[in-house]
Amino acid sequence: MDCTRFAAELMAQEEFPGFALHPRDAWLVCDGACWLVAERTGETIVGRVDEDSSRVLTRQRRWPSPRPGPGHGFASPLPDGGLAVSGRDAITVYDADGWVRWTYSHDAWPGEGNIGSGACVADASGRLLLATVSGPAEPGSYPGDLCIALDLAGGRRVTQTVLPSASSGYTFQRSLTDPSQVFLDAAGGDTFHSLVITVEDDALRAQPVGLEDEPFAGLSRDGAFLKLDVGGEWLSRYASGQADVSVDAEDVLPEGLRFVGYRPGFLDTDRVLAAVGKEQDSQDNRHLVLDGRTLQPVAEVDYPGTNCFDPLALGDGTWLTVEGDTVRRWRTA
Template identity: 30%
Template structure:
């Protein structure tokens, strides 16, 4: 069984620079932002405005080279927050610092509390060591209403407070001035991390990558006074939250199981084993009697009951990557998504029933919907 995709439109990313990375999305209730960085700036636009031909691109100068950490943009496109090796910094469109929270260095062997990027930046240009080029990293994201910033950082904080022995912390910050409202020990040792937003500004998911050691999944709740954190699992990567906010989607660390969970308690509702349901790739050598198939680390909800997920990483050995529709009400594979022309990469959902792929040569976004929708 297959499901046909129809091309809605093709959109250029926010940047035309040859050095720009691939665009990414930030889905909010009723709104989706498209973000892209190059060597000097972060740029973003509102997807709905772009589809209407009215997109205005917001641009933010980078406080440090993009390889040093991650970033996000506020729902109003007026503030960008950068999670660097030594600090979380909020800037306006001119690049002026609005606030900064300094923390321990993400380079594992470094115990210094850096005051600025100049202390560890590019070898040959600054005074730092080459090890900082390959530092681990945390992540940041605005809450759904833009009033909070959730940040995963390396401890301790320069401002003090808390346990100085805590290795990593999850912070809830006031988006206006960076005041630390809540904090919790994640009990993780991250190589990197990523936040997945919930429609409720007081809830957030955090997926932490520890390399081969595991993939802790944490769920945070902020009640206005206290941050409470539940460790859902040690080996699951968080992919997406359903439109209602009642469920979330994960893939196991080794990518064999795609799972639906209840947000209320993190429990698994149902699972789908890739090896049991995904057919052999059409280009598979007939003499290969042990093909490996697994889910990608990307996937999302097209609506409350329908998920799109890929097996593109596993398929690369044989040819074109494949995308699949799943009905999560009974965790049933609905079939492969077929396209009118070859696509590349993983499917990225846009929060309104559509998804996009990225053209490798132009970095343009190809926006898709199901043909019968």
Template identity: 25%
Template sequence: MTTSAASARLVATLTAPLDRDRDAAYAPSVLRWPDRRLLIQRGDFEAVAVDLDDPSAPRTRFPAPWPRRFGTFTVAPGGDLAVFAGVHSVRAVDPAGAVRWEVRHGCWEGGCRILHESFEEYADSRSHVYADSGSAVFSADGTLVWAHVRGPLATAGPDPEALDEWLVIDAADGRVLGRADAETVAAGSEHVPHPDPAQMGLSVGEGQDGAPLLWGRWDGSELSVEHFGEEERILTSVSPTGEHFLTVAHDLDSLALHRVSDGAVVAELDAADAVPRHPDADPDDFDADDVMWDYECGFVDKETAISSTDQEEEYGPVRHWLLDVSGMRPAGQVAYPFPVSGTPTALGDGTWYTVSGSGDAVHLWALDS
């Protein structure tokens, strides 16, 4: 059980492009591709992208087709196109607000079987505010959009028995190039990109029913899908080399390193074996002995990962942990020059970031050599 420390060095502090109070915005986050990083943020009326490596560059603003609570969004590597994965469609919007393309699908509100043509049809429906959701992301080269949607597609006609579908879409014109039955009933999902544009990971949340992990491969004509982890592991990160991925158990008790080729577990690390109880916890609080990982665990680089422990705010400062991924061994607790909040998100290029407690800034970190 490790108690050693690894010092973090502040690389940069980036101000959130939207004011969370004024613009009713979520906290910012970072998208990374092999040759570009974007700071992005979603408000009720617009989404914004900023070149993380050139903060002085103009901010790109995309008018939002619906308020933020009605789905998720992503931005192309070139920063010139935003894709909004909503309740009834996946829509690509340029900075002028023009719709480049749209793929309509079944409604994510569980009791609704309508193939909506517009957001306005359910804008005032309370049940749709709490609809389930899918997700979408661009491939590493920006040519494809991978989208997890509620079936059926509008072009296929209504089917009350349709399950969720996984789509490969041409990012240029919105043509659905490939589709597969995801065999999930999602409450939410998150794509985890692979360096190879023809591969993609998908982590699906089904509430207490499980956490299916899907791996997709696109050969140019067909989308093939494999299910890994027996619906009990949450995909969190793919290595910079593309050879491995990381997962956390649905009950948060262990982290695992897997081979991409077949999903097999290479090494595993239990929280109870790696992390001591929080030093500021009351000695009589026996719940503090039940240490759990958080939902974030990612590759800082090909040899090192970073994670955090869950539900510790009541005891004191949040704790982040470095891991040697070769054998999933603990490498030390991260020591910061000032208190940080929340979970760390690794970028795979030797850095990771944290978001300020107020959500108005992103702190970019690297190991202090």
């Protein structure tokens, strides 16, 4: 691999206590913005990434945390300033002032040692909350977990569909520019489903996209999206009306390296930022800039005086890194 090296320019940094990259809701795209979610001492802390690249977060909010434990549950900011939290056996929606608006109880996800865990996100209209819940525990075969749509005003179930996954850990993501794009990842042991969720005329549909065992990764402002092989052996790009693009790590990366981290993403419509390394959780990851259409490496990033595990591309030419409780915002120098 022969590509240019450049130094990243630090734009801003901010302390965000309790933040870690591993929880499924740590990094969210919803309501036309990027969000960071942390959990600390019984609180869920939500920070909205500032549109001004000279700052990291525009604000932080704190909420009670009805989660079943660290790394479980899912918190999602709402368009009206509230927060929805998916727990082990209930979904709780808070108003902007912190009061509980409603709680929706459902069959509990399996206990400790099982990866089953729900997620939630508001739909494009802002009237419905999409959520994944465990299906009914009845004798006989288990058809699958459920994706349900709840009325955001009062918590009434409007519609539902059975998912192809069972007892899985879920993550919702939305597009920054197209509110109708709702993506759902389902991690279930050896199988990973990636689904596009649509609601039309009170009918909820979950349709697979791309290959299995490719979680959704970055979403571009022009509608393209990335999917990453769970083992880091390949990275794929999908866009409506365009040919799918896939590159194998062994063909485009130095020998012994693969795509690592969990969130390769679009720096802008022309560039992708991805972590590569020998091991998934290594602190020695290298960050590469890839061509946004061919996914071929074109540059490598050097950081002055710091390192980080998994970069978070924001789509505006900047990206975030995390080191301890410190979140830093960078751009290409």
